[in-house]
Amino acid sequence: MLELHHLSCGYGAFEAVHDLSLTLRPGTITGLIGTNGAGKSSTLMCVAGHVALKAGAIMFDGQDISTLTPEQRVRRGIAISPEGRRLFKDLSVEDNLRVGGLIQPASHFKQDRDYVLGLFPRLGERLDSLAGNLSGGEQQMLAIGRALMTRPKLIMIDELSLGLMPKVIDLCYRALQQLRQDGMTILLVEQNTDRVLAFADDVCVLESGRTVWQGKASDALNDTSLTAAYLGLH
Amino acid sequence: QIKIGFNVPLTGFAAADGKSALEGAKLAVAQANAKGGVAGQKVELVVYDDQASPKEAVPVATKLVEKDKVVGAVSGSYSGSTRAAAGIFQQGKVPYVVSYAIHPDITLTGDYMFRVSAMGEVQGRAGSMLVQNLGKKKVALITLKNDFGQALAAGFKEGAQKFGLQVVNEYEYGMQDRQFGALVSKVKSDNPDVIYASGYYFTAGPLVSQLRAAGVSVPIIGQEGYDSDKFIEIAGAAAEGVYVTTSLDRDSDSAATKSFLADFRKEVGSNADMVAASSFTATNVLIEGLKKTNGKGGDALKDALAAGTFETPIGKLAFNDLHEVKKDVQVQVIKDKAFRRHSVISGPLLSPPSKPAK
Amino acid sequence: MEYEISLLTTMAISVLFALSLNLITGFCGQISLGHAAFLGIGAYLSALLSKAGLPFLATLPLGMLLAGIIGAIVGLASLRVRADFLAITTMGVGFLFVGIVRQQDWLGGELGVSAIPDSGLSKVGFMVFSLLLCVATAALCIYIRKSWMGRVFNGVAEDEDTMRVLGIDVPRYKLAAFAIGTALAGLAGGLYAQHLKFIGPDSFGFVESVTVLSMVVVGGIGSVVGVSLGAAVLSALPAWFQFIGDYKLLVYGGLLFLMMRFSPGGMAALVTRLVKRNGGRA
Amino acid sequence: MKIQPQALLRVANVTVRFGGLTAIDDVSFDVQPGELLGLIGPNGAGKTTMLRAITGVVRATEGDVMLEGDSLNGMPIHKRIQKGLSLSQQLVKPFREISLLDNVALAAGMARTRSPLKALMHVSQDEEAAIGREMLERVGIAAHADQKPGIQPLGILKRLEMARALALKPKLLLLDEPLAGLNSKEANALATTIAEINRQGVTIILIEHNLGEVMRVCQRLVVLDNGRKIAQGEPRAVMNDPAVRSAYLGGDTIAEKAKQPNLAVVGGTHA
Amino acid sequence: MLFLELTAQGLVQGSIYALVALGLTLVYGLLRILHVAHAALFTLGGYLGVMVTNATGSLTLGFIAAMGAAGMAGVAMYRACYEPILKQPPFVALIASIGLYIAFEELFRIIFGAAGLSYQAPPLQEQVALFGGLQFKQAELLVMLGTAVIIGVLGYLQNKTRVGVACQATVSDPQMAESFGIKLRQVRDINFFVGSALAGFAGVWVALLNNLVEPTMGSVPSYKGLAIIVLGGMGSVRGTLLAALVLGIVESFGTIYLGKLLDRNAIAFAFLIAVLMVRPQGLFARR
Numbered sequence A: 001m002l003e004l005h006h007l008s009c010g011y012g013a014f015e016a017v018h019d020l021s022l023t024l025r026p027g028t029i030t031g032l033i034g035t036n037g038a039g040k041s042s043t044l045m046c047v048a049g050h051v052a053l054k055a056g057a058i059m060f061d062g063q064d065i066s067t068l069t070p071e072q073r074v075r076r077g078i079a080i081s082p083e084g085r086r087l088f089k090d091l092s093v094e095d096n097l098r099v100g101g102l103i104q105p106a107s108h109f110k111q112d113r114d115y116v117l118g119l120f121p122r123l124g125e126r127l128d129s130l131a132g133n134l135s136g137g138e139q140q141m142l143a144i145g146r147a148l149m150t151r152p153k154l155i156m157i158d159e160l161s162l163g164l165m166p167k168v169i170d171l172c173y174r175a176l177q178q179l180r181q182d183g184m185t186i187l188l189v190e191q192n193t194d195r196v197l198a199f200a201d202d203v204c205v206l207e208s209g210r211t212v213w214q215g216k217a218s219d220a221l222n223d224t225s226l227t228a229a230y231l232g233l234h
Numbered sequence B: 001q002i003k004i005g006f007n008v009p010l011t012g013f014a015a016a017d018g019k020s021a022l023e024g025a026k027l028a029v030a031q032a033n034a035k036g037g038v039a040g041q042k043v044e045l046v047v048y049d050d051q052a053s054p055k056e057a058v059p060v061a062t063k064l065v066e067k068d069k070v071v072g073a074v075s076g077s078y079s080g081s082t083r084a085a086a087g088i089f090q091q092g093k094v095p096y097v098v099s100y101a102i103h104p105d106i107t108l109t110g111d112y113m114f115r116v117s118a119m120g121e122v123q124g125r126a127g128s129m130l131v132q133n134l135g136k137k138k139v140a141l142i143t144l145k146n147d148f149g150q151a152l153a154a155g156f157k158e159g160a161q162k163f164g165l166q167v168v169n170e171y172e173y174g175m176q177d178r179q180f181g182a183l184v185s186k187v188k189s190d191n192p193d194v195i196y197a198s199g200y201y202f203t204a205g206p207l208v209s210q211l212r213a214a215g216v217s218v219p220i221i222g223q224e225g226y227d228s229d230k231f232i233e234i235a236g237a238a239a240e241g242v243y244v245t246t247s248l249d250r251d252s253d254s255a256a257t258k259s260f261l262a263d264f265r266k267e268v269g270s271n272a273d274m275v276a277a278s279s280f281t282a283t284n285v286l287i288e289g290l291k292k293t294n295g296k297g298g299d300a301l302k303d304a305l306a307a308g309t310f311e312t313p314i315g316k317l318a319f320n321d322l323h324e325v326k327k328d329v330q331v332q333v334i335k336d337k338a339f340r341r342h343s344v345i346s347g348p349l350l351s352p353p354s355k356p357a358k
Numbered sequence C: 001m002e003y004e005i006s007l008l009t010t011m012a013i014s015v016l017f018a019l020s021l022n023l024i025t026g027f028c029g030q031i032s033l034g035h036a037a038f039l040g041i042g043a044y045l046s047a048l049l050s051k052a053g054l055p056f057l058a059t060l061p062l063g064m065l066l067a068g069i070i071g072a073i074v075g076l077a078s079l080r081v082r083a084d085f086l087a088i089t090t091m092g093v094g095f096l097f098v099g100i101v102r103q104q105d106w107l108g109g110e111l112g113v114s115a116i117p118d119s120g121l122s123k124v125g126f127m128v129f130s131l132l133l134c135v136a137t138a139a140l141c142i143y144i145r146k147s148w149m150g151r152v153f154n155g156v157a158e159d160e161d162t163m164r165v166l167g168i169d170v171p172r173y174k175l176a177a178f179a180i181g182t183a184l185a186g187l188a189g190g191l192y193a194q195h196l197k198f199i200g201p202d203s204f205g206f207v208e209s210v211t212v213l214s215m216v217v218v219g220g221i222g223s224v225v226g227v228s229l230g231a232a233v234l235s236a237l238p239a240w241f242q243f244i245g246d247y248k249l250l251v252y253g254g255l256l257f258l259m260m261r262f263s264p265g266g267m268a269a270l271v272t273r274l275v276k277r278n279g280g281r282a
Numbered sequence D: 001m002k003i004q005p006q007a008l009l010r011v012a013n014v015t016v017r018f019g020g021l022t023a024i025d026d027v028s029f030d031v032q033p034g035e036l037l038g039l040i041g042p043n044g045a046g047k048t049t050m051l052r053a054i055t056g057v058v059r060a061t062e063g064d065v066m067l068e069g070d071s072l073n074g075m076p077i078h079k080r081i082q083k084g085l086s087l088s089q090q091l092v093k094p095f096r097e098i099s100l101l102d103n104v105a106l107a108a109g110m111a112r113t114r115s116p117l118k119a120l121m122h123v124s125q126d127e128e129a130a131i132g133r134e135m136l137e138r139v140g141i142a143a144h145a146d147q148k149p150g151i152q153p154l155g156i157l158k159r160l161e162m163a164r165a166l167a168l169k170p171k172l173l174l175l176d177e178p179l180a181g182l183n184s185k186e187a188n189a190l191a192t193t194i195a196e197i198n199r200q201g202v203t204i205i206l207i208e209h210n211l212g213e214v215m216r217v218c219q220r221l222v223v224l225d226n227g228r229k230i231a232q233g234e235p236r237a238v239m240n241d242p243a244v245r246s247a248y249l250g251g252d253t254i255a256e257k258a259k260q261p262n263l264a265v266v267g268g269t270h271a
Numbered sequence E: 001m002l003f004l005e006l007t008a009q010g011l012v013q014g015s016i017y018a019l020v021a022l023g024l025t026l027v028y029g030l031l032r033i034l035h036v037a038h039a040a041l042f043t044l045g046g047y048l049g050v051m052v053t054n055a056t057g058s059l060t061l062g063f064i065a066a067m068g069a070a071g072m073a074g075v076a077m078y079r080a081c082y083e084p085i086l087k088q089p090p091f092v093a094l095i096a097s098i099g100l101y102i103a104f105e106e107l108f109r110i111i112f113g114a115a116g117l118s119y120q121a122p123p124l125q126e127q128v129a130l131f132g133g134l135q136f137k138q139a140e141l142l143v144m145l146g147t148a149v150i151i152g153v154l155g156y157l158q159n160k161t162r163v164g165v166a167c168q169a170t171v172s173d174p175q176m177a178e179s180f181g182i183k184l185r186q187v188r189d190i191n192f193f194v195g196s197a198l199a200g201f202a203g204v205w206v207a208l209l210n211n212l213v214e215p216t217m218g219s220v221p222s223y224k225g226l227a228i229i230v231l232g233g234m235g236s237v238r239g240t241l242l243a244a245l246v247l248g249i250v251e252s253f254g255t256i257y258l259g260k261l262l263d264r265n266a267i268a269f270a271f272l273i274a275v276l277m278v279r280p281q282g283l284f285a286r287r
Ligand SMILES: Nc1ncnc2c1ncn2[C@@H]1O[C@H](COP(=O)(O)OP(=O)(O)OP(=O)(O)O)[C@@H](O)[C@H]1O
Pocket: A011, A014, A016, A034, A035, A036, A037, A038, A039, A040, A041, A042, A043, A083, D150, D151, D152, D153, D154, D155, D156
C-alpha cells in the first residue's frame, strides 16, 4: 500500500525525520507514536506532499509518488487530517465538506456528507456555521470528516483524539475499525498511546526523527523496555 | 557656450504639456543658434524634469543655479513647480522667464521674475468680457479645482460683477475627473445662456463632449487650457463653436506669429499650441535679453529684460514694474476642426497688477 | 556646494518623515496610507505661524503638537478597523485632509502658502539643524525599540488579540504609536515648509503618502537603519536620475518592483545578506 | 442555591448568543478561593465560550461575572487580566518573532506595560526574564527557552501557553485543555504541576477532556451540555450522574447503538 | 427629474467602478493583495480598445483584444510579481504593485505618447430616450447592462458552485486546498485572467464614454477600486457591486450639492470612513 523507503524530510537545512522505512499493509491501522517533536507530523505532511523529501522514496500502490504534487496525491487516494486541523476557516461547515468532496463526482456529495454527519451528528447542527467559529472538538470532527469526503484509500489522521470528548473518541475508533474492515488503510498519529496500542495492527515509534521500534502493536505492549522508555505508560 | 536653464514636466500628469513646451523652447534655441547664437557663442538649453511638482522643482532649480551656473532660466512648467523654483532663482539672482504658469505669487517673489503670459485673473476677466460681447447674461461657471481654475474663476467673477452678469451656479471638479454625468445633468437643469468652464484639454474634451451629448447647446467658453489640437480630437464634433481665450492667434498677420507657426510645423510635425508658443516666446525673450548684454546674466540681464520690448508669436511684449506683460487676449473659436480667430479683447480691464506698494 | 546642501536637507527631512511612519507601521503594525496629511498639518501650521511672525523654531513644537493630537484622533479610528480596512481608512484620511485644505481660503486654498519667512538659519545651518533632528529621531526610535514600549508594539503588530489576553491595553498603545508617529511627521512638515518655502495641497496627497510608505518598505520595514537608508536613497533618486530624463519614473517604478520582488526584506535585508556573504568569504 | 459571599469568581445567569445560536444558556456557578474546579462537557457544550465570557473576549449577552465581588460587566479584557485573571487558550497563539523566553517575559512585564508612558521609561528585562525562565521550568520546557515558537511541536506550544498565563501571576487561572497533545506520561506530569500551582494558592478553572487527570486533580466539577449546566459537585458523584454519563461518556446504551452510522458507505468504493 | 438623472448618472459611474473593482475583488478575495497595478490593466484595455477599433473599424475586435491582452497581462503579473512573494507580509506586495503601476503608466506614456489617444469615430454615442425624458448615451446604457450580467454570472459562480467554493478554499489555507485536489496555480491564473479581463473591459467602456485614453487614466481607479472592495466587505461579488453603485450615487449627488465643500475624492472617502466607523467590516460583509 504505502511504503516509505529510507525517507528523510525536513525544513530548509533542518532534517526532521531521518531514514524512516515503513510499510503499511492494506486494510490495516498503523499507529505512529513518539514524544513531542519526534517527527510524526512531519512524516504525515511529507507523505501528503507538503514537507520537502530530502532522501528516500514514497511508494503508493506500487508506484513512486515522491515527485507528485499534493493535489495529485489526493487524487491517488491519500487523504490527510493534519495537525492543527487547518480547516477552511472562512467557509461554512458544509462548504468545508464540499471541498473535501471536490475530487469526487458532485453526485456523491449528499451521500458522503450524510455519512460524515452520521458519524458526527454535532456537525449536522452547525452546517452553516463558519468553520473558524467551531469549538475545538467540532473542528477536529470536521477535519476528519473532510478527509473522509475524498473517499480515500489511505487516510492519515494527526492527533486523532485531540480535543475530542471520550464519547466521540470511542465513536471514532469504532468507525475507523469499520473502515478498516471495508478495506481502507489508516495511518494514525496519537498521543493517547494506550488507545493506539489497543486498536492498531502495527506501530512505529519515532524519537527525534529516528525509528526506535517497529512491529506489531501486540508485541509493543509486551516490550516493557519500550513502554517504559518511550511510550510513557506505567 | 551660454547656458540657459529650463524646468519642465517631462513625466507625471503634465507630461503632455511639458513635451509641447520643450519643443517650443528647443525651437527658439535652435533658431537663435542658427543665426549665430549670442555674442558669438552658442546657446545651450539645460533641461530638467520637474514632474510639475514643487518638491521636485526645488532640487532642479538649485542644480541649475549652483551646478550648471545658468545665466538665465525659463519655466516651461505649471504654477506649483514654478513657484517653488522662483524663490531659488531669485536668491541666486538668475533672471527667470515664466512662460505659461499663471500663479500671481510668481512675479511677487522678486525682481528677477518675468512672465510673458496673462495671469489667470486677467484671463478670467477677459472671459467675462467675452460673455458680455456675446450678449449673454446667465452664466454657469464650471471651475477646475486647482490654482489655475481658481484664479480664472476669481477673475471671471470680478468681471461678471462689473458687467452685471448673472452667475446662475458654480461647480468645481477635480483634475482627475473625466466623467461629468452628474454635473452635466445639473447644468442642464440650470438652463444658462452660456457656460464658462475652465480646464485643460484632457478635462475639457470630455466635459464639452458630454455637455453637447446631453443636448446642452449654449455657447461654451474655455481658456488657454483648451488650446491644443488634442482638445478638438477628443471633443470631436462637439468642439465646433467653442470659444477659447488664449494668447496665441492662429490667424494673426504678425510676421512673428506666422513664421513661428510655420517653423514649428516644419520642425516638430504638428501644430503649435499655446504652451509651445509661450515657451518659445519666453525662451526667445531671454535670448533677446542676453543678446543685449552680450551674454551676461545677473543684474544686467534683468535690466535688459525689464527695459526691452519684444516681438513674439503671442504679440508685442513689454514688462511693467512687476514684470508682468500687458497684452491683448485672443479669442479663438473652433471651426471646421481648427482654431480660428473670433475676436480680440483689450482694454484697461486686462491690465496686469503692478508692484504692490511696500 | 549649495546643491549638495539642499539635497542633503531634503534627504534629512525625508528620513525623519519615513522614520515617523515606521514607528506606526513598522513598530506597531498599523499600516497607514495617509501619513502625508500629518506632514501637511505640520507644514501648514509652521508656515502660517511663521508668516504671522512667530520665530521658526517656535513653530516646530506647535506643529508637532497639532499633528500629534489629530494623529491620536485618527488613531481612535484605527481602533475600529484593522489591517487592510485600516489602510483604506487612513488613505481616506489623506484624501479628506487634501479635500478640506483645498477649500480653505485662509490656508491659501488651491494656491497654497508661499513666501514663508526664512528661519534665519543659514542654508548650512538649516541643513545641520535638520540632520540633528533626524539623528535625534533615529535615536529615539532605537530607544523605543529597546524599551518595553517597543516590545509591546511588536506584540500588537503580530497579534493584538493575544496581547489583550496578556493584560495589555492595546488601544492605548496604538494611540501612543499614532500620536508619536504623527507628531514626528508634523516636525518633518515644519522643516519641509521651511525648506521649500512654498506649500500647496497637492504636496500632501496620496502620492506623497505612498512614496513615504515605499521608503519604509524598501528600506526594510521596522529597521531603523534600513528605513533611514531607504528614505535617503529614494528621496535623492529623482535628482540623481535627471540624466535619464524621460525614463526617470519608469526606472523608479521598476526599481520599487524589483526591490520587493527580489529582496522583500528591503535594503536592510539586502545589506545583511551582502555583509554575510562577504564575511563568509573573508 | 446557596450564596457564598466569599466566592472568588461568581458566574451569575450568564447567557451568550452568537447570532441565533445560544452557546451558553443561563449558567451560574461560583469558584471558591483556592479551588481547582474542573469544567467539563461534550464538544461544543460552551466551555471555551464560558472562559471567554469570563475574560471578556466575548461579551455575555445576559448575566454577570464577578471577581471578588466586583462586577466585570463591560470591563475590557486587559482590565480583567490586570485584576487577576489569566487565560491559557485552547488554540495556542505564541508570538512567532521572539523566543519562548521572551514570550513569557512579555507577560511577566505586566506591571511595566500597564501604561505606554511607563513602558517607554523602562528598558531592562532581566527581572522578567528570570520569571520567564522559572515558569518555563515549571511546565518543563526550559530547554527550549531560546528557540522561536515557529518550529516547536504542538506539545511544547501548549505548555508555553500555560507558562505565559502563569507569568501574569494571576489570582484565577483559566486553563483550556492544557493537556491536549501531550502523551499520558507528560499529561500526568503537567496535571501534577497544575495541582501544585493550585496548592500554592492560585485558584484554577480547568477545562479538560482527559478525564483520568480531571478526576485525579479536580476538587469539584461543573458540567455543561449544550450551553446548559447539567451537573456540579464532587467529581465522583458527578461522574455517576446518569445525565452526565449519557451526554459525555457514551456508555453503550441501546439508543446509542441504534444511531450508529452505516460505516460501509465511504471507502468501500476504493477498496 | 434632476433627482432621477443624478441617480442614473451615479449608476453609470458606479457600473464602471464595479467593473474595475470586481477584478480587484477576485484578486483580493484570493490572495489578500492590494493589487494597485490592476488599474494599469484597465488602462491597457483602454488603449487596446481604441487602437484596435481605430485600426480595424470594429469595436467588437477592440473589446476582444482589450480583454484578451489585459487578461494575459494579469496572469503574467501574477506569475512574475505576486507568486514569488506571496509569503511576504502584505505591504511588500502592495509596494511591488505600486512600483509596477508606476512603471506601466510610464510605459504607456513613452510608447503611446503623453497626450493620450481618442477614437477617430467614437461608436455608441447616440442618445437613447427612456421613460420620463431620461436620456442616455448608448454606451452608458450598455455599460450598465453589461455590468449587471457579468456580476450576475460571477455572483452565481462564486456562491453556488463547486468552482466558487474551491476558489474560496485557497484563501483560508492554500496548502490544504491543494491537499483536497485543488490546482492552486490554475485557480489563481483563472481568477487573475477573469479579473484582469474585466479591468480591460472597463477600460474600453471608459474610453468610449470619454473618448480619451491617457497614461494616467488608471490613477483614480487604482485607489478608488480598493476603497470599493473595502466598502463592499472584501471578497464578495455582490458586496462589491452594491458598494460601487452606492459610491457612484454618493459621488453623483455629492459633487453637485457638496462640491463646494469637498472635492469628489474627499466626498467618497468621507463616506467610506463614516461607513467603516459604524460597520468596520464593510457595508455588505458576509459576516
Ligand atoms: N515549519 C518548520 N520549520 C522548521 N522546523 C520545523 C517546522 N515544523 C516542525 N519543525 C521541527 O521538526 C521537528 C519534528 O516536528 P513534528 O511537528 O513533526 O513533531 P511531532 O512528532 O508531530 O510532535 P508533536 O507530537 O508535538 O506534534 C521538530 O523538532 C520541530 O521543531
